[in-house]
Amino acid sequence: MKAGNLKVKQFVNHEFTSNTFLLTEERESWGWLIDIGASDCIRYLTGKKTEIKGVFLTHSHFDHILELNSLLDLFPDFAVYVSESGKEGLYSEKINLSFYHETPFIFKGSNVIISGGKDQIEITDDLFLNVIETPGHNPGCLTYSAGKFLFTGDSYIPGKEVVTKLKGGNIQESKTSLSIIRNMIKPETLICPGHGRIATGKELSE
């Protein structure tokens, strides 16, 4: 999907249905990722000349981070952007819940950049990615906006209730976060959630 100079490709983890999004430009010479739970994305990037500069994590539940170490094999220098609370999940198989799925996962890298509300990161010339704190599903949840795209992770999945039952979840915080996210959605917004398909603001308002 393309909007302006930004092209977004969606990859899905077939077991857990979690999305990975590749943000790139027409020739795919560079790329940024939103979450990295889909092995199909790793396969796609293997052998390509796309230089992955970093990964923005919406939160650190295992289904959104499972392929971080595979990515490290391809791009040893990439940076992981995550909230302070989300960082704990990178290094704890119990906090990221992989322990309970019999596939314990711990991130082997160390290039982690703590990201928080109102941060802006320039992803290409004059195009910034904005960070919005949206706790509720998890205390460390972040939503990202770039151009017309809004990456909501599990803080907002159109048509689904936010899961707040998991450890650290908070239904009240989730309601506040949902209100913040909904206020950001315009008819032309392309909502890229943590699970499920990309939706437009227009179709959600109908």
Place this chain on the structure above:
Amino acid sequence: MTNKEKLKLIEETLELEADSLNEETNLEDIPKYDSMARLTLIVLCDDEFGKLLSGEQIKKFVKVKDILDFMG
């Protein structure tokens, strides 16, 4: 911990109304008893009781009593 206290813990964990569960409640009858709910119970058993419940084990549970018995 008494069974009543454990029931309260399960209700809170699954975001259910107070006193909505009893030992004989069928798990299938609990609203939204899905894979996410099972995962929260697995984490609860580990955090609160130090007992590791596998995904395969919990899928075989039929009644709330099965969870209470596992908690010990």
